[in-house]
Amino acid sequence: xxxxxxxxxxxxxKTGQSMTLLCAQDMNHEYMxxxxxxxxxxxxxxxxxVGEGTTAKGEVPDGYNVSRLKKxxxxxxxxxxxxxxxxxxxxxxSQAGVNEQFFGPGTRLTVL
Amino acid sequence: GESVGLHxxxxxxxxxxxxxxxxxxxNSASDYFIWYKQESGKGPQFIIDIRSNMDKxxxxxxxxxxxxxxxxxxxxxxxTQPGDSAVYFCAEINSSGGxxxxxxGAGTRLAVHP
Numbered sequence: 001x002x003x004x005x006x007x008x009x010x011x012x013x014k015t016g017q018s019m020t021l022l023c024a025q026d027m028n029h030e031y032m033x034x035x036x037x038x039x040x041x042x043x044x045x046x047x048x049x050v051g052e053g054t055t056a057k058g059e060v061p062d063g064y065n066v067s068r069l070k071k072x073x074x075x076x077x078x079x080x081x082x083x084x085x086x087x088x089x090x091x092x093x094s095q096a097g098v099n100e101q102f103f104g105p106g107t108r109l110t111v112l
Numbered sequence: 113g114e115s116v117g118l119h120x121x122x123x124x125x126x127x128x129x130x131x132x133x134x135x136x137x138x139n140s141a142s143d144y145f146i147w148y149k150q151e152s153g154k155g156p157q158f159i160i161d162i163r164s165n166m167d168k169x170x171x172x173x174x175x176x177x178x179x180x181x182x183x184x185x186x187x188x189x190x191x192t193q194p195g196d197s198a199v200y201f202c203a204e205i206n207s208s209g210g211x212x213x214x215x216x217g218a219g220t221r222l223a224v225h226p
Contacts (some may be wrong), residue, residue, distance in 0.1 A: 009116060041218055042201050042203070043216045045213070089157070097212075098212075099144075100158040103156050105154055105155055106155055
């Protein structure tokens with residue numbers, strides 16, 4: 001089991017560029033999440049999904065879009081990157097109704 | 113509003129000593145409280161959780177205490193080891209929105225010295 005994987009690990013964008021972060025899990029989890037972590041702060045939820053084909057907004061959704069076309073994948077998109085989106089992005093997954101979320105290794109994104 | 117915070121941003125301990133990491137929360141309606149460990153360059157890793165109707169729960173070398181009267185949560189690590197060096201986050205779970213919404217605190221860095 002690879003668990004939760006994220007690609008890419010690092011990325012540098014210019015303001016206004018777009019990109020997609022890919023999250024994959026091989027644990028057959030129903031729920032998947034995207035968080036961002038800024039220096040000195042805890043993780044904040046961007047978007048989440050409770051099943052294939054469904055997504056919902058989290059705490060800080062503005063400037064991001066997501067898609068869950070397949071149960072094992074959860075994509076996070078930035079249509080027009082801004083410096084305020086410089087952060088480390090973590091994907092997580094969990095079984096429905098279970099507290100434990102399994103996190104990926106993170107993607108460090110810098111927007112210049 | 114909902115918030116989870118921490119009393120101490122950093123904690124330094126000697127190897128072999130016990131560590132206590134504290135956390136304050138404000139939402140009395142939270143169903144569970146969770147502790148996560150995050151090592152440098154890695155994602156958070158689940159340590160232990162405690163239901164809101166419990167006062168204490170023990171795991172392997174860790175104990176979580178919940179004091180609902182003062183809205184305080186603590187993580188005790190026995191016989192702290194160098195491998196315990198990490199940032200520890202408390203988080204609360206609120207399932208009022210139909211899913212387990214996880215709200216993280218800012219984190220406490222634990223530094224274990226030989």
